[in-house]
Amino acid sequence: MASGLTLPQVTTRAIVLRRIPFGETSWILHTLTEDDGPMGILAKGARRKGSPLASALEPLTVSEMVVSVRPGRELQNLVNASPLSAHEGLSIDLERHATALACSEVALRFLRESGPVPPVFRELSMALDHLHEGRPCRAVHHRFLASFAEELGWGLAMDHCAQCGNPDVLQSHSVSSSAGGVLCPACARASHVDQLPRDTWELLRAAVLDLPTPGADGGDWDRVEDVLYDHICRHAGGRPRLDALEFLRTARA
Numbered sequence: 001m002a003s004g005l006t007l008p009q010v011t012t013r014a015i016v017l018r019r020i021p022f023g024e025t026s027w028i029l030h031t032l033t034e035d036d037g038p039m040g041i042l043a044k045g046a047r048r049k050g051s052p053l054a055s056a057l058e059p060l061t062v063s064e065m066v067v068s069v070r071p072g073r074e075l076q077n078l079v080n081a082s083p084l085s086a087h088e089g090l091s092i093d094l095e096r097h098a099t100a101l102a103c104s105e106v107a108l109r110f111l112r113e114s115g116p117v118p119p120v121f122r123e124l125s126m127a128l129d130h131l132h133e134g135r136p137c138r139a140v141h142h143r144f145l146a147s148f149a150e151e152l153g154w155g156l157a158m159d160h161c162a163q164c165g166n167p168d169v170l171q172s173h174s175v176s177s178s179a180g181g182v183l184c185p186a187c188a189r190a191s192h193v194d195q196l197p198r199d200t201w202e203l204l205r206a207a208v209l210d211l212p213t214p215g216a217d218g219g220d221w222d223r224v225e226d227v228l229y230d231h232i233c234r235h236a237g238g239r240p241r242l243d244a245l246e247f248l249r250t251a252r253a
C-alpha cells in the first residue's frame, strides 16, 4: 500500500486494561474501546518525559482516544488521548485497586473477539467508578462478573432450572456452573449438586439480578466468586492465567 495514505481516524472512549513498554519511548496499550471493542494501540513517544499523553494512558483510566485505524492491523496508532476519569480513588486502597485490576483482567482475557461490545465497556467503566467511590469491593466485583457474563449471552439462569427448564426453583439453592445456573431439586439430586447455604445463595442472587447486597455476615463470598469465575471460564472454553485475580486474593489475605 502506498505510504502517505491518510488512514481513517476514530474517536472513542477507551479503558487502558494493560500497557507494555515498547522500544525506548513508546507503549503498547491493550484497551477496551466503547465503539470497537478490544483494541491494541501503539502510543509512539508516549513514555517520553513530559509527554502530554501520560495521564490519559494510565491503566484503569477512561480516556477519549483518537486512533488512526487500518482494519486488520494488529496495532493501531494513537493520534491523541485525553483523560476523562482517572479513578484516582483506586490508588489509595489496595483491595480497591486489586479489584479494579481483576475486573479489567476479565475484559482482557475473555473478550477475545474484536468487535463492538458497548455494554461491556459501560459495565467495566461503571465498576471502576463504583470502586473509585469506595463502594464495597466484593459486591462491585461480583456484579461486574455477572453482568459481563450476561452481556456476552452467558447469563446465569436464576428463574428456571438451567437443565430442564422447570420454573419451580424458588426453594432451590443449588447452582451448577456446567449447567449454567440454578437447578430444580430433581436435577440437583440427579447431578449430585449440593445446595448453597442460604446466605451465600442470596449473595449470588444479588450479584446476578443486580439487587442490593443482603447483610452478608454469614455468606461465603469466596464461593460466590468461584461460581461466577467457573461459569465464565466454562463459556469461554478454558481457564486462562488470571494474575490480577491471584493478586487480589493475596491482597485480601
Ligand SMILES: [Zn+2]
Pocket: 161, 162, 163, 164, 165, 166, 183, 184, 185, 186, 187, 188
Ligand atoms: Zn431441572
